[in-house]
Amino acid sequence: DVRHGPILYMEDVTVSFDGFRAIDRLNLTIDDGELRCIIGPNGAGKTTMMDIITGKTRPDSGQVWFGSRHNLLRLSEPEVASLGIGRKFQKPTVFEALTVFENLELAMAGDRRVWATFMARLDHEGRARLDEVLETIGLEAERDRRSGVLSHGQKQWLEIGMLLMQRPRLLLIDEPVAGMTEQEMHRTANLLNRLAGQQSVVVVEHDMGFVRSIARHVTVLHQGSVLAEGSMDAVAADSRVREVYLGA
Ligand code: ADP
Numbered sequence: 001d002v003r004h005g006p007i008l009y010m011e012d013v014t015v016s017f018d019g020f021r022a023i024d025r026l027n028l029t030i031d032d033g034e035l036r037c038i039i040g041p042n043g044a045g046k047t048t049m050m051d052i053i054t055g056k057t058r059p060d061s062g063q064v065w066f067g068s069r070h071n072l073l074r075l076s077e078p079e080v081a082s083l084g085i086g087r088k089f090q091k092p093t094v095f096e097a098l099t100v101f102e103n104l105e106l107a108m109a110g111d112r113r114v115w116a117t118f119m120a121r122l123d124h125e126g127r128a129r130l131d132e133v134l135e136t137i138g139l140e141a142e143r144d145r146r147s148g149v150l151s152h153g154q155k156q157w158l159e160i161g162m163l164l165m166q167r168p169r170l171l172l173i174d175e176p177v178a179g180m181t182e183q184e185m186h187r188t189a190n191l192l193n194r195l196a197g198q199q200s201v202v203v204v205e206h207d208m209g210f211v212r213s214i215a216r217h218v219t220v221l222h223q224g225s226v227l228a229e230g231s232m233d234a235v236a237a238d239s240r241v242r243e244v245y246l247g248a
Helices: 046-054 077-082 100-109 114-119 124-136 152-164 182-195 208-214 232-237 239-246
Strands: 006-017 020-031 035-039 061-066 085-088 170-174 200-204 217-222 225-230
Touching: 006 046, 006 200, 020 046, 020 200, 020 225, 035 182, 035 208, 046 077, 046 085, 046 170, 046 200, 077 085, 085 152, 100 124, 100 152, 124 152, 124 182, 152 170, 152 182, 182 200, 182 208, 208 232, 217 232, 217 239, 225 232, 225 239, 232 239
Parallel strands: 035 200, 035 217, 085 170, 170 200
Antiparallel strands: 006 020, 006 061, 217 225
């Protein structure tokens, strides 16, 4: 992959809730096409950080840039999403009564009216994209099954697929493997590794074994700022990280 340079840049970001600094002079850079894991104890500020990137929470101070052109702090939540920043929350939220295919078809419509998707069939390009996404998430065989009958892992992959229909440039994914079987975790690791490179992926995750299996680059958050950054082995060996997080 020949793309370089940061896709996301956060500088000195601070936000307080009732005087409590949930994010405290946070500095974070995500490179284009990178897969980054964010770890940290409960209350470290991981969710608030994601909320700031997507425009759900406004920081009190600091800068948040998407590429070099888009000052995210000037944009509304829908405007941020339309730049190609997709977010997946922990629990899968697929339309259970619809098939896998229909869920992806709906996701293609994005913020356009839902009805438009049903009225106007997918064009050639949309169809090609749908097939490509089905292959990426490994659900070709489930294409016409009602998504309500899928396994937990399959629903999570479908929801990632729904985000992919919009051709995002940055995916923010919250605890993707919570509740998954070992085998599903393994497949999710493969999926995330394949996604990175096509787009940047930021994963917030608690499962250390999983983080170790996917992340080349880990950021440890603590009390709203970056405590350590580097390979999983490097951060796990850091005495400050062991003190606050790994309990050693
Ligand atoms: P994490 O996701 O790492 O567990 P959070 O970002 O959810 O951490 O929370 C960071 C801190 O900010 C916590 O102490 C939490 O209680 C506090 N916090 C988060 N959102 C709010 C809010 N809307 N109002 C008040 N406090 C909040």
